[in-house]
Amino acid sequence: MQTKQISLLILGDKFITMSETAKIELEGKIYELPVIVGSENEKAIDISKLRDLTGYVTLDTGYKNTGATKSAITFLDGEEGILHYRGYPIEQLAEKASFIEVAYLLIYGDLPTQQELDDFEASIKKHTLVHEDMKQFFEAYPAQAHPMGVLSSMISSLSTFYPESLDPNRSQEKKNLTVHRLIAKLPTLAAWAYKNSMRHPFMYPRNEFDYCKNFLYMMFAMPTEDYKVDPVIVDALNKLLILHADHEQNCSTSTVRIVGSSQANLYSTVSAGISALWGPLHGGANQEVIEMLEQIHNDGGNVDKWVAKAKDKEDPFRLMGFGHRVYKNFDPRAKIIKKACDDVLEKLGVDDPLLDIAKKLEKVALEDEYFKARNLYPNVDFYSGIIYKAIGIPTEMFTVMFALGRLPGWIAQWKEMTENKEPIGRPRQIYVGKTSRDYVEISKR
Numbered sequence: 318m319q320t321k322q323i324s325l326l327i328l329g330d331k332f333i334t335m336s337e338t339a340k341i342e343l344e345g346k347i348y349e350l351p352v353i354v355g356s357e358n359e360k361a362i363d364i365s366k367l368r369d370l371t372g373y374v375t376l377d378t379g380y381k382n383t384g385a386t387k388s389a390i391t392f393l394d395g396e397e398g399i400l401h402y403r404g405y406p407i408e409q410l411a412e413k414a415s416f417i418e419v420a421y422l423l424i425y426g427d428l429p430t431q432q433e434l435d436d437f438e439a440s441i442k443k444h445t446l447v448h449e450d451m452k453q454f455f456e457a458y459p460a461q462a463h464p465m466g467v468l469s470s471m472i473s474s475l476s477t478f479y480p481e482s483l484d485p486n487r488s489q490e491k492k493n494l495t496v497h498r499l500i501a502k503l504p505t506l507a508a509w510a511y512k513n514s515m516r517h518p519f520m521y522p523r524n525e526f527d528y529c530k531n532f533l534y535m536m537f538a539m540p541t542e543d544y545k546v547d548p549v550i551v552d553a554l555n556k557l558l559i560l561h562a563d564h565e566q567n568c569s570t571s572t573v574r575i576v577g578s579s580q581a582n583l584y585s586t587v588s589a590g591i592s593a594l595w596g597p598l599h600g601g602a603n604q605e606v607i608e609m610l611e612q613i614h615n616d617g618g619n620v621d622k623w624v625a626k627a628k629d630k631e632d633p634f635r636l637m638g639f640g641h642r643v644y645k646n647f648d649p650r651a652k653i654i655k656k657a658c659d660d661v662l663e664k665l666g667v668d669d670p671l672l673d674i675a676k677k678l679e680k681v682a683l684e685d686e687y688f689k690a691r692n693l694y695p696n697v698d699f700y701s702g703i704i705y706k707a708i709g710i711p712t713e714m715f716t717v718m719f720a721l722g723r724l725p726g727w728i729a730q731w732k733e734m735t736e737n738k739e740p741i742g743r744p745r746q747i748y749v750g751k752t753s754r755d756y757v758e759i760s761k762r
């Protein structure tokens with residue numbers, strides 16, 4: 318490969334050095350494509366001109382080798398198990414920051430000063446209420462409605478109450494108002510989806526509480542009694558939401574980017590992200606993990622049997638909470654959550670047999686050749702359900718908790734995409750269907 322200094326590309330405050338080219342030979346001709354190197358030395362061949370140059374497109378089903386964008390928000394190294402938000406290691410943020418502080422960091426690019434954080438929190442608190450007319454929507458849902466279905470509909474419905482949000486050219490100030498409304502109202506709508514499923518009275522937000530305490534209050538308080546929020550639970554929730562806040566171009570974030578790239582309003586864009594997250598291979602895995610652990614527990618706790626099922630190609634069973642598209646080492650979030658599991662269960666005096674099964678399952682799998690050969694490690698969803706269960710979150714609300722955490726990441730990624738004026742997303746394909754043929758009258762088919 319020929320290496321020569323081509324030019325410097327500036328993205329935000331990052332310099333992307335165009336230092337090499339990649340040569341490909343097609344039908345006897347040699348083409349040179351630029352190579353870009355990111356600020357953490359990730360390398361990519363820029364194929365944005367490939368079709369114009371060669372008439373060829375690339376094919377990469379599931380985008381396992383394809384970068385969709387250049388981003389300055391989150392960096393992860395799947396081999397080393399590294400995860401940084403705007404350069405800050407996730408371990409430090411989970412230990413020292415508040416979720417709202419991390420939301421500010423992801424969306425606006427730097428940790429806020431005290432004044433900036435106070436202003437951000439004050440603005441969010443102004444919008445925690447939901448239009449009273451929306452309460453009627455909840456009454457139409459059956460009690461067994463899955464809260465993710467309720468939430469994605471409610472979030473999209475917010476766009477009908479704020480028609481100005483439909484204008485793609487609205488001012489920065491108006492865009493910010495939509496961002497703050499979303500962060501403020503998602504917890505209220507999520508808690509009300511749960512209250513509705515229980516046919517319990519809705520609890521209105523209490524703005525004297527911080528974000529996590531307010532959510533727990535709306536989830537579990539009843540008008541007939543005083544609700545005391547355990548600081549251990551508030552701290553665990555704060556940590557869990559931080560760990561879920563962003564994760565590069567995962568399935569739901571890529572959905573947000575592509576829906577937002579059509580200039581759809583942010584409420585509908587986030588609603589699409591919620592729908593993508595719901596899938597059991599993505600954010601829905603945390604609910605599947607607990608149901609899997611309960612299944613193994615009820616089956617007598619025979620971990621070896623279930624690991625064998627996960628390895629059997631004829632058996633559709635997969636070890637939920639294991640494996641990851643990018644992490645080929647421990648998911649750093651899983652490590653933090655596993656430790657938090659021990660702390661929270663001990664502080665709450667909870668002895669959950671599912672935690673013992675999860676640890677045994679992890680040990681057996683990590684020693685098994687099938688999992689080692691495929692670099693399958695516990696991911697963020699493997700232990701999170703055990704903490705959610707310990708702090709009283711019902712299983713069907715687990716993926717809603719993931720959405721609460723991921724919201725600032727979706728917003729940050731949407732904001733970066735719109736501010737960089739990225740084009741509408743429209744991938745190519747290779748057609749493999751029938752070639753041209755004439756219509757045949759039905760009587761002659």
Ligand code: SDX
Binds near residue numbers: 567638640
């Ligand atoms: C999240 O992308 C993100 O960043 C996502 C996320 C985020 O923060 O946004 O991190 C959150 O979605 C975490 C992942 C949650 N999902 C699960 O826990 C579901 C179980 N895991 C898998 O379905 C799977 O591992 C995926 C979906 C996570 C990743 O799938 P890939 O990258 O497409 O890999 P693959 O399906 O091609 O699997 C490669 C091999 C296959 O075996 P072979 O065909 O090579 O013989 O590994 C096997 C798979 O059968 N395999 C598993 C397995 N996961 C992969 N075998 C058993 N159990 C599993 N869990």
